[in-house]
Amino acid sequence: MKILITGGAGYIGSHVVKQLLELSSCEVTVLDNLSTGNKATINTLEKIRDFNFLQLDLKEFDKINQFLTEEKFDAIIHFAAYSIVSESMQNPLKYYLNNTVNTTNLIECAIKSGVKKFIFSSTAAVYGDVQENVNIKETFATNPINPYGMSKLMSEKILQDASKNFPDFKYVIFRYFNVSGADMYFDKDNLCPRIGENHNPETHLIPLVVKTALGKRDLLNIYGDDFKTPDGSCIRDYIHVEDLANAHIEAINYLEENKSDIFNLGYSKGYSVKQIVNAVKDVIKIDFKTTIVDRRAGDTAFLVADNSKVVSTMKWKPKFDNLELICKSAYEWEKTI
Numbered sequence: 528m529k530i531l532i533t534g535g536a537g538y539i540g541s542h543v544v545k546q547l548l549e550l551s552s553c554e555v556t557v558l559d560n561l562s563t564g565n566k567a568t569i570n571t572l573e574k575i576r577d578f579n580f581l582q583l584d585l586k587e588f589d590k591i592n593q594f595l596t597e598e599k600f601d602a603i604i605h606f607a608a609y610s611i612v613s614e615s616m617q618n619p620l621k622y623y624l625n626n627t628v629n630t631t632n633l634i635e636c637a638i639k640s641g642v643k644k645f646i647f648s649s650t651a652a653v654y655g656d657v658q659e660n661v662n663i664k665e666t667f668a669t670n671p672i673n674p675y676g677m678s679k680l681m682s683e684k685i686l687q688d689a690s691k692n693f694p695d696f697k698y699v700i701f702r703y704f705n706v707s708g709a710d711m712y713f714d715k716d717n718l719c720p721r722i723g724e725n726h727n728p729e730t731h732l733i734p735l736v737v738k739t740a741l742g743k744r745d746l747l748n749i750y751g752d753d754f755k756t757p758d759g760s761c762i763r764d765y766i767h768v769e770d771l772a773n774a775h776i777e778a779i780n781y782l783e784e785n786k787s788d789i790f791n792l793g794y795s796k797g798y799s800v801k802q803i804v805n806a807v808k809d810v811i812k813i814d815f816k817t818t819i820v821d822r823r824a825g826d827t828a829f830l831v832a833d834n835s836k837v838v839s840t841m842k843w844k845p846k847f848d849n850l851e852l853i854c855k856s857a858y859e860w861e862k863t864i
């Protein structure tokens with residue numbers, strides 16, 4: 528099978544590439560413009576086994592069309608996007624152009640070139656503000672409160688419409704909750720992640736907490752402690768990147784026999800920002816400073832998945848549903864960069 532991974536030099540895409548290289552005999556091609564991804568990640572992955580890497584921007588419509596027509600992929604896993612909520616509030620068109628317009632072109636080229644399976648990275652941000660303390664099901668209303676979430680929801684709709692029109696073109700849409708942790712690679716008994724999260728600037732909570740613990744930052748800002756949650760800080764569902772990546776491998780098999788569908792990817796478990804800070808302190812036994820600052824624009828109080836659909840429908844079994852392991856792997860990775 529020939530698989531194209533867009534955004535495979537990025538955080539999540541690289542973990543899926545790693546698993547495909549290690550667990551399958553698929554011919555893997557990564558397409559990435561390296562805007563937020565890293566060439567060093569590609570170099571690391573090349574040590575596992577050979578694959579093709581093409582540095583290209585999805586906005587190059589003619590080149591994308593020609594490339595897909597020539598290569599005739601069986602499946603596409605589409606990660607390439609911008610994904611910082613606050614940036615999308617300041618520069619919405621940047622998000623609609625990259626996440627929605629470029630995705631629409633990719634879908635069209637995929638269908639024209641005979642791709643049969645398309646796996647799409649969507650987000651819990653499509654749900655918007657939900658009632659607190661209720662785990663979110665895929666059937667809940669979608670009301671994004673930021674352009675990032677809307678850019679992904681629009682892509683979901685476009686993908687669904689395209690597939691209705693071309694029934695041989697099937698999709699899985701995954702709505703990720705908060706992806707975290709790093710490669711669970713062990714050298715003897717030591718956890719030594721080879722790849723992990725490396726954004727510049729970094730905006731995600733867990734890497735920022737471990738950077739602070741390592742003294743790379745002076746203190747950690749907690750964005751608001753006046754939310755309607757037990758300790759006042761926001762609650763999220765943190766899923767280990769290895770488990771999340773593995774669901775994509777399952778999705779390729781799933782689409783052999785099953786129809787297109789949408790699935791949440793989370794653990795159905797929420798932790799507050801303050802609980803994450805304490806978990807990192809407990810795991811790595813280093814104290815550091817935190818300060819409460821104003822809420823961040825676009826943040827919602829509570830985002831926790833109901834993952835019963837993916838668990839009951841796919842052969843997906845999470846292996847790292849453990850906050851300690853998430854924090855430990857993020858910390859071990861952060862020490863290497």
Ligand SMILES: NC(=O)c1ccc[n+]([C@@H]2O[C@H](COP(=O)([O-])OP(=O)(O)OC[C@H]3O[C@@H](n4cnc5c(N)ncnc54)[C@H](O)[C@@H]3O)[C@@H](O)[C@H]2O)c1
Nearest residue numbers: 534536537538539560561562563564584585607608610706
């Ligand atoms: N990280 C999370 O917690 C999270 C949560 C929900 C959804 N997602 C989604 O998952 C996907 C991957 O997220 P990530 O955290 O790995 O992000 P990332 O920024 O690390 O990876 C995105 C990759 O896509 C590439 N890219 C972006 N625009 C491109 C373009 N026009 N052409 C070619 N390559 C392009 C970047 O260079 C990068 O390598 C994104 O679609 C994101 O919206 C992430």
Ligand SMILES: O=c1ccn([C@@H]2O[C@H](COP(=O)(O)OP(=O)(O)O[C@H]3O[C@H](CO)[C@H](O)[C@H](O)[C@H]3O)[C@@H](O)[C@H]2O)c(=O)[nH]1
Nearest residue numbers: 610650651652704705730731732735748749750761800826
């Ligand atoms: O320095 C920080 C960074 C984050 N936070 C808080 O930590 C929580 C998690 O924030 P992240 O930036 O790590 O993640 P988000 O929940 O904002 O967003 C992530 O998960 C979303 C879905 O839940 C989207 O998919 C999005 O793409 C992805 O970045 C939020 O309450 C945020 O306010 C802080 O308090 N301090």
